[in-house]
Amino acid sequence: MGPIGEDQFLFLMQGLKWTVLLAIVGFIGGGIFGILIALLRTSKNKVARTITAGYIGVFQGTPLLMQLFVVYYGVALLGIDVNAWIAVAVAFTLHASAFLGEIWRGSIEAVPKGQTEAANALGLHYVSRMKDVILPQALKISMPATIGFLVQLTKGTSLAAIVGFIELTRAGQIISNQTYRPLLVFGIVGAIYFIICWPLSHAGSRLEKRMAKAAR
Amino acid sequence: MRYTFDFGAVLDRAPELLWGSLGTVGLALAGMLLALVIGLLGVVARSSKSEITRAAVIVFVEVVRNTPFLVQIFFIYFALPLMGIRLNPTVTAIIALGINGGAYAIEIIRGGIESVSRGQIEAGFALGLHKADVFRLIVLKPALRAIYPSLTSQFIMLTLTTSVCTSIAAYELTSAAQRIESDTFRSFEVYFTVTAIYLVISSLMMGLFALISRHYFNYPTR
Numbered sequence: 001m002g003p004i005g006e007d008q009f010l011f012l013m014q015g016l017k018w019t020v021l022l023a024i025v026g027f028i029g030g031g032i033f034g035i036l037i038a039l040l041r042t043s044k045n046k047v048a049r050t051i052t053a054g055y056i057g058v059f060q061g062t063p064l065l066m067q068l069f070v071v072y073y074g075v076a077l078l079g080i081d082v083n084a085w086i087a088v089a090v091a092f093t094l095h096a097s098a099f100l101g102e103i104w105r106g107s108i109e110a111v112p113k114g115q116t117e118a119a120n121a122l123g124l125h126y127v128s129r130m131k132d133v134i135l136p137q138a139l140k141i142s143m144p145a146t147i148g149f150l151v152q153l154t155k156g157t158s159l160a161a162i163v164g165f166i167e168l169t170r171a172g173q174i175i176s177n178q179t180y181r182p183l184l185v186f187g188i189v190g191a192i193y194f195i196i197c198w199p200l201s202h203a204g205s206r207l208e209k210r211m212a213k214a215a216r
Numbered sequence: 217m218r219y220t221f222d223f224g225a226v227l228d229r230a231p232e233l234l235w236g237s238l239g240t241v242g243l244a245l246a247g248m249l250l251a252l253v254i255g256l257l258g259v260v261a262r263s264s265k266s267e268i269t270r271a272a273v274i275v276f277v278e279v280v281r282n283t284p285f286l287v288q289i290f291f292i293y294f295a296l297p298l299m300g301i302r303l304n305p306t307v308t309a310i311i312a313l314g315i316n317g318g319a320y321a322i323e324i325i326r327g328g329i330e331s332v333s334r335g336q337i338e339a340g341f342a343l344g345l346h347k348a349d350v351f352r353l354i355v356l357k358p359a360l361r362a363i364y365p366s367l368t369s370q371f372i373m374l375t376l377t378t379s380v381c382t383s384i385a386a387y388e389l390t391s392a393a394q395r396i397e398s399d400t401f402r403s404f405e406v407y408f409t410v411t412a413i414y415l416v417i418s419s420l421m422m423g424l425f426a427l428i429s430r431h432y433f434n435y436p437t438r
Contacts, residue, residue, distance in 0.1 A: 061372075061418040062411045063379035065390060069407035077219050077404055151282065158284035162383055169286055182294035190283045190291065197282035 002179035004188075015171025016192060018085075022157040022167060025089045027150055030096020037101025039130065042108045052101065059098030065159050067095050072163050088160045092153065099149050107142035108134060144211065147204035151197045158193075168192060225400040226409050229392075236392030237413055243309060243388050244375035244421075250314025251374065255321025262326060273322065280319035285380050288312055293384045309378070309386035317374045324370060328363035329355065361433045368425040372418055379414070389413060 041052040059067065071091035075082055111134050119129040161170035172189035176182040226233075262273045280288065289312040296303060296311075303311075332355050340350040382390035393410040397403050 058415060061376075061422075062414045063376040063390070065379045065382075066407060066411040066414055069393075070404070070411055073403040073407060079219070155282075155284040158286040159380065161286065162380070169284065169290075172287070173290070176290075176294075183291065183298065186287055186291045186294065190279075190287045193283045193287060194279060198278060201278075201282055 002181070004175070004179060004181060004184060008175045008179065008185075011175060012168065012171050012188065012192070015166060015168040018165070018167040019154070019157050019169075020196070022089060022092055022160060023150070023154040026092030026096045026153055026157070029089070029093030030100050030153075033093065033097035034100030034104060035135075037097055038104035038108055041101060041105040056098045056102045056105075059095055060102065064095055064156050065162060067091055068159055068163050084163070084165050088163065088165050092157065092160075095156070096149070096153055099152075100146065103142055103145045103149060104138060106145075107138040110141050111137045141211075144204045144208035147200055147207070151200050151204070154197055154200075155193065221405060222402055223405050223409065225402045226396060226405045229396045229400075232392050232396065233389070233410070233413065236387075236389035237417065239306075239386075239388040239392075240375070240378050240390075240414075241417060243306065243313065243378045243381060243386065244371075246310045247313030247317055247374055247378065248371050250310060251317025251321050251371075254314055254318025255325050258318060258322035259325045259329065262322065277319045277322050280316055281323075285312070285316050285377055286383060288316060289380065289384055305381075305384045306386045306388075308384060309381035309388075313374060313378065313381070316377065317370065320370045321367060324363055324366045325359075327366075328359040331362045332358055364429055364433060368422075368429075371425075372421055375418055375421060376414065 037052050037055065040048040041056070043049060068088065068091045071094065072084070072087045075087045075090060115133055115137065116129065119133045124133065157167055158169040160167050161173065164170070166174070168189055172185050176185040179185065258273050258276070261269050264270055289309065292312045292315070293305070293308055296308060336354050336358075337350055340354045345353070378386075378388055379390040381388055382394060385391055389410055393406050397406045400406065
């Protein structure tokens with residue numbers, strides 16, 4: 001057995017950096033496309049609604065690990081020479097856009113119908129109605145679920161380890177193989193994820209309780 | 217450079233994919249069953265009189281829900297042998313899936329039971345029902361109905377999570393895919409096909425769950 005010293009810890013921190021970056025990129029990229037998906041999913045156009053429903057269904061009905069593999073090898077087939085980091089980031093962006101799109105569709109539909117009618121009565125056009133009336137309210141409604149998904153996404157970045165990307169979990173695997181102390185290493189790795197995810201989960205559920213109380 | 221797709225190389229291994237799919241379904245069902253047992257036991261322990269038991273359940277739920285399944289399965293995979301328990305990877309995977317699903321099940325079941333209002337239970341007693349009848353008719357059935365949608369969607373997620381069990385070489389679809397990939401080098405074709413198979417499995421499961429729901433919970437509430 002080898003010791004877990006400063007070097008090993010620094011290596012884990014390097015991995016952590018990629019985990020956090022992946023989660024942030026996935027969340028922001030997924031957020032941008034997710035709004036688009038949510039708007040199309042709630043639009044009047046039937047074709048747009050069907051296509052986005054299918055998109056969401058595929059991403060929610062298949063394992064994230066498979067999505068990673070398909071995008072990872074799919075991007076390579078396009079003949080573009082991209083590194084693993086971009087391929088993985090694209091996969092997480094697509095994954096997040098489907099889940100956030102579905103969450104936000106729900107919140108857009110949860111905004112009382114009277115708000116849309118009032119906006120129409122005021123003569124607001126689509127963009128203004130969405131941007132100034134519906135989306136701000138929908139965003140508030142969606143907060144607990146959105147935070148919940150951010151936790152899920154952060155945990156999901158660990159699967160990048162299986163396609164060979166060195167983030168926190170993969171760094172842990174490497175160190176575990178070097179030092180033969182799997183329990184200690186994976187205990188530390190788990191604790192690091194917990195330190196990131198738990199405050200988020202906690203904030204999400206507190207927000208949910210507060211909103212439930214306000215709704216009563 | 218043009219790439220020619222060759223799904224034939226993948227279709228030649230159809231029997232392996234079929235067995236892998238059965239492995240995935242088996243893993244998922246066993247994991248769900250264990251998750252349900254852990255969920256029910258956890259809910260009972262969560263309302264125990266002992267403060268330590270209650271705290272232990274809360275810690276268990278929070279730790280499992282805020283760490284990745286991949287880290288959990290590695291931890292269990294290495295921890296069991298140190299405790300003198302030697303199991304094959306597939307059984308280890310079932311335990312990991314059960315523990316993961318169980319933590320979510322505890323929260324879902326607890327929420328469902330709490331959703332039954334106190335007044336309904338009191339009304340049941342006022343009508344002269346026995347304690348067992350109150351539990352069965354007034355607490356259990358509505359609670360089951362409240363729990364069902366969240367629990368089944370959690371089970372679908374658990375089914376998709378089984379793919380991660382390839383990391384400890386459990387017998388399921390993703391590990392079959394990885395074997396075929398390393399033999400044929402048709403990475404995209406293999407994973408594309410297998411993704412489609414997962415979509416079929418999860419759709420069938422959703423359909424089945426919806427059918428059960430329509431059959432058992434099809435009664436008016438007000």
